[in-house]
Amino acid sequence: MWDLTTKETASVQEHENVLHIKGLKKSFGKKEVLRDIDLDVKRGENVVVLGKSGSGKSVIIQCIVGMISPDAGVLQVFGEEVSSLNEKELKKLRTRIGFLFQSGALYDSMTVRENMEFPLMRILKLRNQAEIDKRVEEVLKSVGLFESIDKMPSDLSGGMRKRAGLARTLVLNPELMLYDEPTTGLDPITSREISNLVLQIQKKYKTTAIIITHDMECAAITADRVLVLSDGEFIAEGSFEAIKNSKDKHVSSFFK
Amino acid sequence: MNDEALSGWRSRLAEKGEQVAFLKDFLKNLFRGGFEWSEFIRQCYEIGYKSFTLVGTTAFIMGLVMAMQLRPTLISFGAESMLPKSLAVSIIKEIGPVITAIICAGKIASGIGAELGSMKVTEQIDAMEVSGANPMQFLVVTRILATTAMVPLLTLLGDVLGLLGGFLAININGSVSLLLYFNKCIASLGFSDLLPAFIKTIFFGFVIGFIGCYKGYNSNKGTESVGIAANSAVVVASLWIFVIDAIVVQVSNTLIY
Numbered sequence A: 001m002w003d004l005t006t007k008e009t010a011s012v013q014e015h016e017n018v019l020h021i022k023g024l025k026k027s028f029g030k031k032e033v034l035r036d037i038d039l040d041v042k043r044g045e046n047v048v049v050l051g052k053s054g055s056g057k058s059v060i061i062q063c064i065v066g067m068i069s070p071d072a073g074v075l076q077v078f079g080e081e082v083s084s085l086n087e088k089e090l091k092k093l094r095t096r097i098g099f100l101f102q103s104g105a106l107y108d109s110m111t112v113r114e115n116m117e118f119p120l121m122r123i124l125k126l127r128n129q130a131e132i133d134k135r136v137e138e139v140l141k142s143v144g145l146f147e148s149i150d151k152m153p154s155d156l157s158g159g160m161r162k163r164a165g166l167a168r169t170l171v172l173n174p175e176l177m178l179y180d181e182p183t184t185g186l187d188p189i190t191s192r193e194i195s196n197l198v199l200q201i202q203k204k205y206k207t208t209a210i211i212i213t214h215d216m217e218c219a220a221i222t223a224d225r226v227l228v229l230s231d232g233e234f235i236a237e238g239s240f241e242a243i244k245n246s247k248d249k250h251v252s253s254f255f256k
Numbered sequence B: 001m002n003d004e005a006l007s008g009w010r011s012r013l014a015e016k017g018e019q020v021a022f023l024k025d026f027l028k029n030l031f032r033g034g035f036e037w038s039e040f041i042r043q044c045y046e047i048g049y050k051s052f053t054l055v056g057t058t059a060f061i062m063g064l065v066m067a068m069q070l071r072p073t074l075i076s077f078g079a080e081s082m083l084p085k086s087l088a089v090s091i092i093k094e095i096g097p098v099i100t101a102i103i104c105a106g107k108i109a110s111g112i113g114a115e116l117g118s119m120k121v122t123e124q125i126d127a128m129e130v131s132g133a134n135p136m137q138f139l140v141v142t143r144i145l146a147t148t149a150m151v152p153l154l155t156l157l158g159d160v161l162g163l164l165g166g167f168l169a170i171n172i173n174g175s176v177s178l179l180l181y182f183n184k185c186i187a188s189l190g191f192s193d194l195l196p197a198f199i200k201t202i203f204f205g206f207v208i209g210f211i212g213c214y215k216g217y218n219s220n221k222g223t224e225s226v227g228i229a230a231n232s233a234v235v236v237a238s239l240w241i242f243v244i245d246a247i248v249v250q251v252s253n254t255l256i257y
């Protein structure tokens, strides 16, 4: 298993871009959600996507994992065109991507520990309980949730659920992390903790990340680069400082 | 008005198509390998454990009441000794399987519909899928097989307790030994009575799990859709139970007589 992971990492190093999107379009019925999306993400980069509610931010990352199929455009992850993958290849690709849902999406009939074991046993097909325990404990320690290992999700606070959801995706050592509003619904202090955690994950696990957020502080902490989505297109791109000082009224409206 | 009726029928037809696709998906995952044994056993336990008191009590009371109702009629024909036989035939061939299945539709199909529906709403099913795991195999295959296995067992329990209820009613009025009573019951039934009765319980079990899973797995993403999923699972599963019952009786009558 470990062997496989290192081999895959090597293949990523060959492609500078982890993600390459060009001319992506998606409509639901008559509603054009994504009109023309271009996005390239380099290995190790944290890209923040800003955009108001309903602008299609979640749709972009759902396209990346193949939950939604785009109407047109190029969408390559790790150099592979997502729409051309068969079921098995798509599964394999998905194991290399971590997707943090807005709600955390913890399996609520299982304890935190069982939530972590689920992907290890089902996707990596680990059987050795000692190794499973070791990886579960390590990942929970790195998100600061080790004391709650035997709790049920219903006994966790919102911030703890986010951490647990994060741990469950990290346990598979993803190369690309997709965060859907990691700080929404949390108090400012917890939000800051989660934002810092996102930054630490980038350093510790060497992940590439797309972070969708409304939270300016989260963007300021985590972003290497910021993109602003409006009317199905990216209307601005740059460092957090550059975006913050933008004169464009669509862009500056985010900072009021 | 006409348009409305038309689009109503169209969406009903579309749903039938989706159900067929869901069935195909179920079969594909059933034979894929990597069967989730521990989840299957957990589901069997949950389903059996949750329903056996309710099934047992209801069947017992039904048997008791039926015996009390039948007795005066049979006495007026001078056929009181036919009571065990008529009880056995009606309970084992019809009342036992159908009552058990209807109770299970109310309890299990709605439970599965609500559980999977809320997993859908809270994105747990999406999360499983996106992580590269197989929610169809883990959630759906195990539940459908568990109901298919447990409903026949629960029916057996219902049959036995229904007959015991009948025994109690008979014993209030005059004493018959339990052994003699059961001997009379069993003697009155042949293989051709038992086999169709057993086979239909398998179909009932399948339909309860299938409709519960289909409604839950395909529910919409609003909070109210959990209730809708649970509710429509019961309604649709109950309807199917009566339809299957009618078909099995018709088919077995043509084959046997």
Ligand SMILES: Nc1ncnc2c1ncn2[C@@H]1O[C@H](COP(=O)(O)OP(=O)(O)OP(=O)(O)O)[C@@H](O)[C@H]1O
Residues within 6 Å of the ligand: A028, A033, A051, A052, A053, A054, A055, A056, A057, A058, A059, A060
């Ligand atoms: N599966 C779907 N089917 C139909 N319409 C959809 C689907 N997913 C998203 N949409 C529509 O696409 C639009 C964008 O949705 P999306 O969830 O991407 O917004 P968002 O930018 O993530 O907003 P928020 O910040 O509120 O999460 C919405 O109008 C939504 O109704």
Ligand SMILES: [Mg+2]
Residues within 6 Å of the ligand: A057, A058, A059, A180
């Ligand atoms: Mg969203």
